[in-house]
Structures are given as C-alpha cells and as structure tokens.
Amino acid sequence: MKSTYTIIFTCMALIQAICVYITKKSKRKIAPDWILPTSISLIPTLANVAITLSQSTQVCNWAYAVFYASLTWLLLIMAYFFAKFTAYEKIPKQIKIVLTALAAIDSLSMLLNPILGHAYQCYGSLNQYQEVCIVTRGLLGFKIHLILSYLLSILSFAILIRKICISPSVYWRKYLTAIGSLFAVILWDALFVLKKTVIDTSIIGYAIACAMITYFAIISKPHILINSLLGKVAAYTSNMIVFFDIDGICVYANEPAKKFLGIDDGSLDKCKELLEEITGQKIEVEKNENYTKTIATNKNPVAHLQVEYRTIFHNKKTEGVFFQMQDATESVNRYRKEKYLATHDPLTGIYNRETLFKNAEEKIHAAPETSFYVLAIDVKNFTLLNDMFGRETGDTVLKKMAFLFPSKKLPNVLYGRLEGDKFGMVLSKEDFESNVAELRHIGWQIGTLLRKRHYSVTLLIGIYRTGENDISIPTMFDRALIAIDSIKNSGDAKIAYYDEEMRQEMVWEQQIVTEFSNAIASRQFEIYLQPQADREGRIVGAEALARWNHPQKGLIPPIHFIPVLEKNGLISKLDFYVWEQTCIILQKLKRMDKNDFYISVNISPKDFYYTDVAQSLIDLVAKYEIDCKNLRLEITESVISTDLEMKLPLLDRLQVLGFIVEMDDFGSGNSSLNMLKDIRVDVLKLDMGFLYRAKDLERSRIIIKQIILMARELGIQVVTEGVETQAQADFLRSVGCDVFQGYYFGKPVPLEKFFSQMLP
Known part of the structure; x- marks a missing residue:
C-alpha cells in the first residue's frame, strides 16, 4: 500500500512540476505571480514521498517538519496570489507584515521540532496491510500551526468570495473553481486530522488544486465569458x-x-x-x-x-x-472632401498642380498622334495688383480666371492652377489655333473686374509644343513658363512659343550667376580702355570697360553678361570692381606724372540701391590717393529717371568734391533735354548713332551742331562717341566738339597695349 501512495505522490509531484513549467512559459499577466505558489506546492508533495518511502523515525521527523513548514508558506502565498488574481490590492501593509511574521515563526517552529519535539511526536504504526508507517501526534505547537493554516485559508476564501459578490455571474466560474479546489483541500486535510489515518492523502488535493487553478488561470480561455461579451457586443x-x-x-x-x-x-x-x-x-x-x-x-x-x-x-x-x-x-x-482637397486647388476649385500633371500625362499619352500645346498662363504684374487693391481682390481675379476657363468653345481643354497667379492648360494644336481669340477674351473679361478702377489686367501665355521625343509633363510646363519669362518685360507681346534658344539663355544666365563670385575673386574680369582724343588728336583720357576673360570660354563680350548681372542684382559688385581697378590704374598714371589723364567709369541704375555710391567712390579715391577729377562718372538718364530727389543730392555732393559727372548716350533716346534741364552735368557724351540712324543727314548735322553750341553756352564739355571716320572727325571739329571717342581713334584694348601704344 505504501508503494502505491508513493507512486501517486510522485505522479502528483510530476503534475505540479508540469504546472510550474507551463506557468513559466505562459505570457499571461498573472503567470509570474503563480510561479511561486506552484513551485512551493512541490515541497510538501516531495516531503510526503520521503515519508512514505522511509521507515526511519528521524528521517520522517525532518520530512514532516519540511511538510508542515512549506504548507504554511504555501497557504500564505496562495492568499497573496488570490489577491492579485481578483485584482484586490487592499490588504493593508501592516497585516501583510504580521501574516508573514507569523508564517516565519510557525515554519521555524515546525523545522525545530525534530530537535525540540514541542509541536508533534513521530512514532511507528501498522496500517491495515501490516506495513510500518511513521505518523505524528500533535502537541500544542501543532495546534497553533493548524489555527494559522485555517486562518490563512479563511483569508483566501474571503478574498475569492468578495470578488464573486461584486462580479457578474459570467465571471464566477474561475473564482468558484478556486474556492472549490481550496475547500476540497481543507476538507480533505480536516478529515485526515479527525480520522487520524496512517497516511496523509490530503496532499493529493493540493496537487489537484494546483492543476485546476493553473488550468483556469493560465491555460484555458474563458469561452463562456467571451461568448457572453460577444453577445453583448452584438446587442449594444x-x-x-x-x-x-x-x-x-x-x-x-x-x-x-x-x-x-x-x-x-x-x-x-x-x-x-x-x-x-x-x-x-x-x-x-x-x-x-x-x-x-x-x-x-x-x-x-x-x-x-x-x-x-x-x-x-x-x-x-x-x-x-x-x-x-x-x-x-x-x-x-470625409474621404470625398480629402480627395477633393488632394486633387483641387482650395482657392479656385480647379485642379491643383499635381493633378493637372497627372491628367495631362494621361491625355497626351492617350492620343500619341495628336499635337498638343502645353500652356502656362500668368497675370502680368500680379504682385502690383495685390499691392494696389489688396489680396482679396487678387484672389477674386484668380477665381474669375478659373471660372472662365471651362468655355463652351473649349470643351476638351484641361486646366489647373500651377502656383500663385500661374495657371496651366493642355489642349490640341487645332483647338488652340481656332480659339486663341477666346483665350484673349478671358483676359478681357477678367479686366472688367478692375476697369472701373482704371487698371488693365494682361494675361501672358507661354506655349510648349509637344513632339515625338518628349519630356516629362512638369518640364513641359516649366518650358512654357520660360516662354513667359521672355515676354514679361515686353510692352506688346502677350503670347510666346518656347524654343531651345530660350532654354540656352536660361542655362547661360545660370552659369553667369553661378561663376560670377569666383570670377571677381580670381580677377577674371579685365579692364579694357578705349582712348578719348582732343581736337589735335592727343589721347587725353579713356573710358574703362569690363571684359570677362573666362578660363574655358575665353573673352566674353559685355553684351553677354552685363544684362544678366543687371537682372540678378549683381551689377553693383562688378561696377565696384571696375571702379577700384580704375583707381589702381590712375594711381599708376599719377606716379608716371600723368596728372591730367582721366578715366571714365559707368554707374548703373541699380548701384544706388545696392551700395552707397558716393561713399564708395570717396573711400576709393582716398585709399589710392588720386584726384577726384581724374575719375569721371558716367550716368544715363535711366540712372536718375526714378528717385530723383534721392540721387540728385548724391551727384551734387560728388561734384562738390571734384568728381566730373558725364551724361552718357545723349541723343540715343536714353537722355533728353528735359533731364539736362534738371541735372547739372559737366560733360555730355553725344552718340554718333544719332547721325547714322537719320534719314535726312543734313538735318541731323544741324541738330548735332546746335547741341554742341548749346552745351558750350551752358559750359558743358562735349565728348562724341562712335567716331569711326576722318570725315566724321573733321565735321565734329568744325562744329566745335572738344573730345572724340571711337574706332577712328582707337578700339578698347587691354591695359598693357594701351600703356605701350596709346598713352602719350
């Protein structure tokens, strides 16, 4: 019989070990709290195995000590586990300390029993199969142990019953399982104590309870609860x-x-x-x-x-x-609104840039045999319109444009807003050519919005024509915009067709802008001097002109880079460079005792906005210790045609300091008698092109003669530019011209050549 119980207890220990393993592998939140109770439950089971195997009173005495001590801790830790299991965190800390202290005292008491013999006594007894079994007789210490054990069991019962009372019935199953298992163990243990059987089989109840709680707390899914909740989800x-x-x-x-x-x-x-x-x-x-x-x-x-x-x-x-x-x-x-906002411009309600590109690609690829025009449409001077009438009026103009695009005469047009005041359009070549007047009419209709305010709205249209080996849609629109850029400063042109030359100009402009700073730093710009001669043909001065000696492209004429620098606000840097280099040349001439030799330099209109012209010139003259009268300043009418009140005092200041101010290109259309009336200049530079362009040569000669006479009456010296022949020079001498400049007297040349061949 003892061997049978030994096998049963061993099997129970194996079940408990499996529970420990399963709990350790589980990912459930409660699993870490259940590992300790399942692990401790192994100890009394193994102690019982030792008791059934041994016939030694001393060995069994120690095994019983371990059995009773571990049961105390098992019941205490089970109570703490049930508190976690039921989410009951309200056991006061002081009670936990007391219970833990009592458990420690009781387990110590049980473990000291083999020495003191105060809790129980071990003795041999025959079972019904006449097998010797070592059993115990409880003393006072054991009764205290039983009381503590039952109190700890009652605590677990109380925690579980409380949870059942406050929970819906669908949750009761797992708590009732725990209560049932615990109740069976206590009842089984009580029957053993009362009947005083030879072998304590209540340990089997502990193992079964361990397995049941492991199953419901760690392994099983609460199907009844899930089905109940799903039913309520469906209902609610x-x-x-x-x-x-x-x-x-x-x-x-x-x-x-x-x-x-x-x-x-x-x-x-x-x-x-x-x-x-x-x-x-x-x-x-x-x-x-x-x-x-x-x-x-x-x-x-x-x-x-x-x-x-x-x-x-x-x-x-x-x-x-x-x-x-x-x-x-x-x-x-919401989806439709988001899709609309993702594909349409929020202000005008037409396609935005990305959607226009996408639909344009589909439209063009769907008809490979059709020739399409890709249009960019821009409102000329739209920034000024916004500034004059306010952003609200500007927005109204843009919305009016978007409203007018879907014309009945242009049913197949695809249109959208590119950015700001720029719109895009795609239509076949035939549709465009037959309805170009309709597009112009759109501009006229938009203009009616502001006609009462005496403001005319002009639409600029850039066109890219599709071809066989075509580029991406965004690039097509970019090139249409390049076409617009080519007519932005034109007074009459409203439509421009893109060609490769436009692109090359933009590429060239970008190269100029990119390389300019390095060119200044590395002195790629060279000063060329064009001589000016007096009536006897002596070289008395020169005009300083900039030439770009590019390391790869060679000598670049001014016409190819000056307009680019003016457009991009870089001309003032070049002008300052020329001024300083000219001052260095004048310093050299001074050392050569050429104290009356002068050099003229140009002042661009934008210099007044990007630099302090007067102070810069004064500082340069002081730095290189030259005379102000030797550094002559050439201006055109365009320099002072705006902000006259600001610029005139600056010129007066320079003249007071000794600088000589020249009015350049007089007679070329950029200067006039009206400006001469307002501005006190020292020198007039008369353009001989005035004579070349005339249909009546004699009439032009009379005008030139009178201009020179007028200048002499006003005390203004005259320098005539563009003199190319002996006859021109003789005529100018005869009418009283003082100084001459032109190819007849010398082309612009590098410094070395000027000093070696032309300097008197």
Whole structure:
C-alpha cells in the first residue's frame, strides 16, 4: 500500500512540476505571480514521498517538519496570489507584515521540532496491510500551526468570495473553481486530522488544486465569458448586425439593424428581402461568399452604408452567415472632401498642380498622334495688383480666371492652377489655333473686374509644343513658363512659343550667376580702355570697360553678361570692381606724372540701391590717393529717371568734391533735354548713332551742331562717341566738339597695349 501512495505522490509531484513549467512559459499577466505558489506546492508533495518511502523515525521527523513548514508558506502565498488574481490590492501593509511574521515563526517552529519535539511526536504504526508507517501526534505547537493554516485559508476564501459578490455571474466560474479546489483541500486535510489515518492523502488535493487553478488561470480561455461579451457586443454596438441560419432564415437582428430596416422581433423574416434590396445581392448561404463594400442608400439620413458579409463555419461546415453594417455617410463624405482637397486647388476649385500633371500625362499619352500645346498662363504684374487693391481682390481675379476657363468653345481643354497667379492648360494644336481669340477674351473679361478702377489686367501665355521625343509633363510646363519669362518685360507681346534658344539663355544666365563670385575673386574680369582724343588728336583720357576673360570660354563680350548681372542684382559688385581697378590704374598714371589723364567709369541704375555710391567712390579715391577729377562718372538718364530727389543730392555732393559727372548716350533716346534741364552735368557724351540712324543727314548735322553750341553756352564739355571716320572727325571739329571717342581713334584694348601704344 505504501508503494502505491508513493507512486501517486510522485505522479502528483510530476503534475505540479508540469504546472510550474507551463506557468513559466505562459505570457499571461498573472503567470509570474503563480510561479511561486506552484513551485512551493512541490515541497510538501516531495516531503510526503520521503515519508512514505522511509521507515526511519528521524528521517520522517525532518520530512514532516519540511511538510508542515512549506504548507504554511504555501497557504500564505496562495492568499497573496488570490489577491492579485481578483485584482484586490487592499490588504493593508501592516497585516501583510504580521501574516508573514507569523508564517516565519510557525515554519521555524515546525523545522525545530525534530530537535525540540514541542509541536508533534513521530512514532511507528501498522496500517491495515501490516506495513510500518511513521505518523505524528500533535502537541500544542501543532495546534497553533493548524489555527494559522485555517486562518490563512479563511483569508483566501474571503478574498475569492468578495470578488464573486461584486462580479457578474459570467465571471464566477474561475473564482468558484478556486474556492472549490481550496475547500476540497481543507476538507480533505480536516478529515485526515479527525480520522487520524496512517497516511496523509490530503496532499493529493493540493496537487489537484494546483492543476485546476493553473488550468483556469493560465491555460484555458474563458469561452463562456467571451461568448457572453460577444453577445453583448452584438446587442449594444452601434453597428447593425444580422444573422441568418443555413436555411437563410434571419435568427437575430440587433436594435440598430431593426431600426434601420424598420422591423421588430415579430418580422425578422423580412430581413432577407430587405437586405437583398439594399445590397443588390442575393443571400445564398451555400455559396460561402465574403465581401466588404460601401453602397449608396435611399434611407435618410444614411446616404452611404458599409456592408460586411461573412459566412460562419464550424468544423469546416457552414453554420450560417452574418451582416455587419455601419453608417458610412460621414466617412464617405470625409474621404470625398480629402480627395477633393488632394486633387483641387482650395482657392479656385480647379485642379491643383499635381493633378493637372497627372491628367495631362494621361491625355497626351492617350492620343500619341495628336499635337498638343502645353500652356502656362500668368497675370502680368500680379504682385502690383495685390499691392494696389489688396489680396482679396487678387484672389477674386484668380477665381474669375478659373471660372472662365471651362468655355463652351473649349470643351476638351484641361486646366489647373500651377502656383500663385500661374495657371496651366493642355489642349490640341487645332483647338488652340481656332480659339486663341477666346483665350484673349478671358483676359478681357477678367479686366472688367478692375476697369472701373482704371487698371488693365494682361494675361501672358507661354506655349510648349509637344513632339515625338518628349519630356516629362512638369518640364513641359516649366518650358512654357520660360516662354513667359521672355515676354514679361515686353510692352506688346502677350503670347510666346518656347524654343531651345530660350532654354540656352536660361542655362547661360545660370552659369553667369553661378561663376560670377569666383570670377571677381580670381580677377577674371579685365579692364579694357578705349582712348578719348582732343581736337589735335592727343589721347587725353579713356573710358574703362569690363571684359570677362573666362578660363574655358575665353573673352566674353559685355553684351553677354552685363544684362544678366543687371537682372540678378549683381551689377553693383562688378561696377565696384571696375571702379577700384580704375583707381589702381590712375594711381599708376599719377606716379608716371600723368596728372591730367582721366578715366571714365559707368554707374548703373541699380548701384544706388545696392551700395552707397558716393561713399564708395570717396573711400576709393582716398585709399589710392588720386584726384577726384581724374575719375569721371558716367550716368544715363535711366540712372536718375526714378528717385530723383534721392540721387540728385548724391551727384551734387560728388561734384562738390571734384568728381566730373558725364551724361552718357545723349541723343540715343536714353537722355533728353528735359533731364539736362534738371541735372547739372559737366560733360555730355553725344552718340554718333544719332547721325547714322537719320534719314535726312543734313538735318541731323544741324541738330548735332546746335547741341554742341548749346552745351558750350551752358559750359558743358562735349565728348562724341562712335567716331569711326576722318570725315566724321573733321565735321565734329568744325562744329566745335572738344573730345572724340571711337574706332577712328582707337578700339578698347587691354591695359598693357594701351600703356605701350596709346598713352602719350
């Protein structure tokens, strides 16, 4: 019999060890709290194995000590575990300290019993099979041990019963299992104590309780709870849920579904017909269909319905189908709004840049044989319009443009807003050529918005013509915009066609701008001097001109880089460079005792805005210790045609200091008698082109003569530019011209050549 119990106890220990392993591998939140109780439960079981195997009173005495001591700790830790298991965290800290201290004292008492013999006595006894078994007789210390054990058990009972009282019945199962297991163990142990059987079999109850709690707390899923919660989810969700059995009969519809379908519990048989009408699809359970789709409905306020249809299986057999439906009106409307905002310009309501590019690509690729025009349309001086009338008026103009684009005469046009005041359009060559007047008319119609305010709106149109080996759509529009740039400063042109020369000009402009700073730093700009001669032909001065000696491109003429620098606000840096280099040359001439030799330098209109012209010139003259009169300053009418009140005092200041101010290109159209009336200059530079362009040569000669006479009357010296022949020089001498400049007297030359061949 003892061997049978030994096997049973060993099996129980094995079960408990498996529980420990399963708990350790589990990822459930409660698993770490259950590892310690399951591990400690092994100790009394193994102690019982030792008791049944041994016939030595001393060995059994120690085994019983371990058995009773470990049971105390097991019951205490089980109570703490049940507190965690039931989410009860309100055991006061002081009580925990007291209980732990009592458990420690009791276990120490049990472990000292083999020495002191105060808690129980061990003695041999024969069982019914005449086998010697070592049993115990409880003393006072053992009774105290029993009281503590029962108190700890009652604490666990109290924690579990409290949880049952405050929880819905669907949660009771796992707590009742724990209570039942604990109650069975205590009852089993009490019967052993009362009957005083030879072998304590109550340990089997501990092992079974350990396995039961491990199963319900760690292994099993709460199917009853899950099914109950799912049932309530179906009942309480705002989604509409309908179930059909395998015969297609409606067995359940929650309240939202019944309300939407307009039925009650007594008319569930109408569900199938109603849902088939709404979804437009037959409900055939045997087909095992599954789908999710959004449909439009005529049931206000539900304009759109998201329908999910699923077949339910159990063991690979169809159990029925269900519908889950929800009002998708808000989400559909939100999606449409987001899609609209993602594809349309928020101000004008037409396609935005990205959508225009996408649709343009589709349109052009869909008709490879058709020649298309890609248009960029820009409102000329739109920034000024905004500044004069306010951004609100500017926005109104843009919206009016977008409104006018979808013309009946241009039904196949694709249009959108590129950015700011720039719009894009794609249409066939034939449509454009036959309706170009309609596009101009759009500009006229927009102009009516501001006509009462005496402001004319002008549309500039750049056109890129598609070809065989075409580029990307964004690049097409970029090139159409390049075409617009070519006419922005034109007074008459409204339409420009892109050609490769425009692109080359832009590439060239970019190269100039990119390389300019390095060119200044590395002194790639060289000063050329063009001589000026007096009436006797002596070289008395020169004009300083800049030439770019590029390391790869060679000598670049000014016409190729000066306009670029002016356009990009870099001309003032070049002018300052020329001024300083000229001062260095004048310093050299001074050292050569050429104190009366002068050099003229140009002042550009933008110099007044990017630098302090007067102070810069004064500082340079002081730095190189030259005379102000030797550094002459050439200006044109365009220099002072704006902000006259600001610039005139600066020029007066320079003249007072001794600088000589020259009016350049007089007679070329850029200077006039009107400006001469307002500005006190020292020198007039008369352009001989005035004479060349005249139809009546004699008439032009008379005008030139009178200009020179007028200048002499005003005390202004005259320098004539563009003198190329002996005859021109003789004529100018005869009418009183003082100084001459032109190819007849010398072309612009580098410094070395000027000093070696032309300097007197």
